[in-house]
Amino acid sequence: MMENAWLIPLFPLLSFLILLLFGKRLKKASAYVGIIFTLASLIFSILVLFERFSEPTYMTKFEWLTIGDLHLTAGFEVNQLNALMLFIVSLVSFLVHTYSKGYMNGDERFPVFYAYLGLFTFAMLGLVLSPNLLQTYIFWELVGVGSFLLIGFYFNKEEAKAAAKKAFIMTRIGDVGLFIGMILLFWETKSFEYSEIFKAVDSGAVSGTMITLTAILIFIGAVGKSGQFPLHTWLPDAMEGPTPVSALIHAATMVAAGVYLVAALFPLFLASKTALLTIAVIGAFTAIFAASIGLVQTDIKRVLAYSTVSQLGYMMLALGSGGYVAGVFHLMTHAFFKALLFLAAGSVIHAVHTQNIEEMGGLWKKLKLTGPLFLIGTLAISGVPLLSGFFSKDEILIAAWEGGHPILFLLALIAAFMTAFYMFRLFFMVFTGEARSEMKHVHESPNNMTFPMILLGVLAIVAGYVNTPWFGSFFGDWLVDGNPALGHGHIEGPIWIMIAATVVSLLGIYVAYLMYFKRSLSRNWLSGTGDTLHTILLNKYYVDEFYQLTVIAFTKGFSYFLRFIDVFVVEGLVKGVVGIVQGLGKTGSKMQTGQVQTYGAVAFIGLALLAVIFALTGGYLR
Amino acid sequence: MSSVPASAFLALALILFCIGLYGALTKRNTVIVLISIELMLNAVNINLVTFSKYGMTPSITGQIFALFAICVAAAEASVGLAILIALYRTKKTVNIDEMNTMKN
Numbered sequence: 001m002m003e004n005a006w007l008i009p010l011f012p013l014l015s016f017l018i019l020l021l022f023g024k025r026l027k028k029a030s031a032y033v034g035i036i037f038t039l040a041s042l043i044f045s046i047l048v049l050f051e052r053f054s055e056p057t058y059m060t061k062f063e064w065l066t067i068g069d070l071h072l073t074a075g076f077e078v079n080q081l082n083a084l085m086l087f088i089v090s091l092v093s094f095l096v097h098t099y100s101k102g103y104m105n106g107d108e109r110f111p112v113f114y115a116y117l118g119l120f121t122f123a124m125l126g127l128v129l130s131p132n133l134l135q136t137y138i139f140w141e142l143v144g145v146g147s148f149l150l151i152g153f154y155f156n157k158e159e160a161k162a163a164a165k166k167a168f169i170m171t172r173i174g175d176v177g178l179f180i181g182m183i184l185l186f187w188e189t190k191s192f193e194y195s196e197i198f199k200a201v202d203s204g205a206v207s208g209t210m211i212t213l214t215a216i217l218i219f220i221g222a223v224g225k226s227g228q229f230p231l232h233t234w235l236p237d238a239m240e241g242p243t244p245v246s247a248l249i250h251a252a253t254m255v256a257a258g259v260y261l262v263a264a265l266f267p268l269f270l271a272s273k274t275a276l277l278t279i280a281v282i283g284a285f286t287a288i289f290a291a292s293i294g295l296v297q298t299d300i301k302r303v304l305a306y307s308t309v310s311q312l313g314y315m316m317l318a319l320g321s322g323g324y325v326a327g328v329f330h331l332m333t334h335a336f337f338k339a340l341l342f343l344a345a346g347s348v349i350h351a352v353h354t355q356n357i358e359e360m361g362g363l364w365k366k367l368k369l370t371g372p373l374f375l376i377g378t379l380a381i382s383g384v385p386l387l388s389g390f391f392s393k394d395e396i397l398i399a400a401w402e403g404g405h406p407i408l409f410l411l412a413l414i415a416a417f418m419t420a421f422y423m424f425r426l427f428f429m430v431f432t433g434e435a436r437s438e439m440k441h442v443h444e445s446p447n448n449m450t451f452p453m454i455l456l457g458v459l460a461i462v463a464g465y466v467n468t469p470w471f472g473s474f475f476g477d478w479l480v481d482g483n484p485a486l487g488h489g490h491i492e493g494p495i496w497i498m499i500a501a502t503v504v505s506l507l508g509i510y511v512a513y514l515m516y517f518k519r520s521l522s523r524n525w526l527s528g529t530g531d532t533l534h535t536i537l538l539n540k541y542y543v544d545e546f547y548q549l550t551v552i553a554f555t556k557g558f559s560y561f562l563r564f565i566d567v568f569v570v571e572g573l574v575k576g577v578v579g580i581v582q583g584l585g586k587t588g589s590k591m592q593t594g595q596v597q598t599y600g601a602v603a604f605i606g607l608a609l610l611a612v613i614f615a616l617t618g619g620y621l622r
Numbered sequence: 623m624s625s626v627p628a629s630a631f632l633a634l635a636l637i638l639f640c641i642g643l644y645g646a647l648t649k650r651n652t653v654i655v656l657i658s659i660e661l662m663l664n665a666v667n668i669n670l671v672t673f674s675k676y677g678m679t680p681s682i683t684g685q686i687f688a689l690f691a692i693c694v695a696a697a698e699a700s701v702g703l704a705i706l707i708a709l710y711r712t713k714k715t716v717n718i719d720e721m722n723t724m725k726n
Contacts, residue, residue, distance in 0.1 A: 594722030597655075601647050 001047045002058035002078045008044045008086055009125035011037040012093070016118030023111030030111035031101040034118055038094040041125065045083075045090040052083040053478065059131055061193075073193065077131035080479050081263055081328060085128035088335045092252040093121040095452035099343055100244040102449035103350060113153060113242070120146030124253050128260065132192040133182045136261070140178070140225070143257060144171050147249050151241040160240040170234035174224015178261075181217030184210065185268075198267040208272070215268055215275035218261065219282075226258025226312045229286040233544050235309055239301040243346030246301060251308055251342050252335035259315045259331050266324055267485050280320025280400070284408040284415075286313030289541070291418035295425070296537045299355045300345050303426050307381065308338055310415060314396050317412055323399025324486045325467070325476040330392035333463050337380035337389055340456035344374040347445040347453065348430060357429045364431040366442045369450050371431050373457045378427045380460040382420035383505040388464030390501070395467070397501055398493030413504055420508025428516035469498070628676035631668060639665035652709070652716045656702050663695045 015037035019030050026033065052058075061075025078086075097117060104113050123142035130136040152164030186192055188210055189200040200206055206214075222228070227235035238250050249255070262269060262279065269275050287310045294306035311334050318327035347370040348363060349355055364371045380389040393416060400409040444450070466475035480486040514520050536542070591602075638661055645658030667688040674684025710716055 595719065596721075597647050597718060604643065604647065 012121035019115035034114040076129040096248040163237040163240040167234040178221025212272040222258030236305040247342035251338035283316025287415040318396040321403025326395035333388040337460040341377035391464035420505040424512035631672040635668040
């Protein structure tokens, strides 16, 4: 089965091509095309995953390009991480395809939406199968294109257009880092292949500074894709896209690509303490930074977006602390519960046609299925015991503690409190109390929308049990099997960490309960509306404004300068040449009077001149 | 037999040619222009005859060539005048300045 893994990305590509060619004719049936092809991918992925449990890594490659003595190869690899990512991506993609059939119903560009979804899924699956950096980079960019198309799907909306451009440009900034890092690695090791690179790094063929430099450059690429500080601002804006897209791209798959890249190149990062520390610090900072913004946002999807940024920061923190298993584990559980939360949020938006949580309320009774599912997702992300998020978050905290970063550990703990608080703030504001605005025709979503949510809800509960301190760390052992460098399957940590994490998350829930359900605690308890702190948080620490004033203003100034040169120097030159030629032409055409006598005179004068020259020079021009 | 030097014939031809050229380039009346062209042709004929008698290798060819030129000039004059009359009929003028339809 594993030797046929290359088929997995081809199914969505086929779906994309079919919908591109026949989408207009298929109309609504295009949903079935997308669903069937992603289902095929999912089945293959599951088979590959199960086969990978018992068999060693499969890898195949062929020569792609030969330039001199340079051999570039292409191929695919099924190791533990790849097999897991294949499963996650194809599962979420399949569920989102199913969900979109209900959510996007009635949209006039319905087939186009499915075509884009196919393209994105193809790129993402191709990315996780790549055995070398070059192939990764190609799919990495394709993923960016897919994301751009899907965020800007409502392209007649100004914000969506701007968000699509912002997402593309911001991630491109990171990609430049990745590209330079990739080329430097190639320069040093003469290979793009992961295995060759790891071999070179292991044998000490690459100098320490070079490893640190390339690792950090590659991490910059991951920062862009995974929305880490300071390139995080595109992710919340990307919520302008349709909600299923947010679930697929901006929760479960594409934003996880950065984490995946760091995990895939983990031996390289392990070789540099500085790079690991950078990752851990950026991750921890992003986790608390984004969580604090999430505390005050009023758009349901933006809260989830900031929570995604924050959770991705967690994963980075785990990887940076050397907790390979913890990072990948959280990547998996987060994919399930965050996709669930986004799909449930989409279901809420579908029902009430607004994204502002201030206008919602009391939906628990009206949305009998969405409500409990949203609660499951909320409990999971808050790290309430017995749900998946609890186990993975616990692993991360232990990894941070054992990695020797007590300060980062503290930051992560505070972020966990904030996460629990803002998620339950969201839950209470949406589902409890009285409706704060008039809402008509509130209805539960159709079956094809609730089915994916139910499946994800089940996974959000049970996915954590593959790797627990109580029932054994099967998942972790499997993930690092045959690769002792990646660390242990389970890191033993002090028991108080687990207790602290539980207490912190329950405390967050309790505070949210007091403030937003019982209302015994004023919402302005810590900081009033209009207060400085509140304003800063509401304006997302003015990062966008800061960029506007510095980078963008500088770029604009520079481009005005270039425009000036273009208009006055380059265009002036061109216009000068044009003017001279035109003037010559006009003078020439003025001479064409149509008067035979003038022509005769000119001819005669010419002849006379020739004769004079001839006479003066004796026939030779010297 | 004769005491008239070759240079006198050539000078006559030169003067005749210059008058013809001047007329052909400056006169506004098309008939005068045609006549001026005839003058230039005849200046050429004089040259031809002169050189057939006083040239480096005197031969009869020059005179025969002159006769040819006269014949051709006669034919040309008849065709030219015919065109001129046709032009006059359409344009009601013989002013050469107005015969510039080639331009547009």
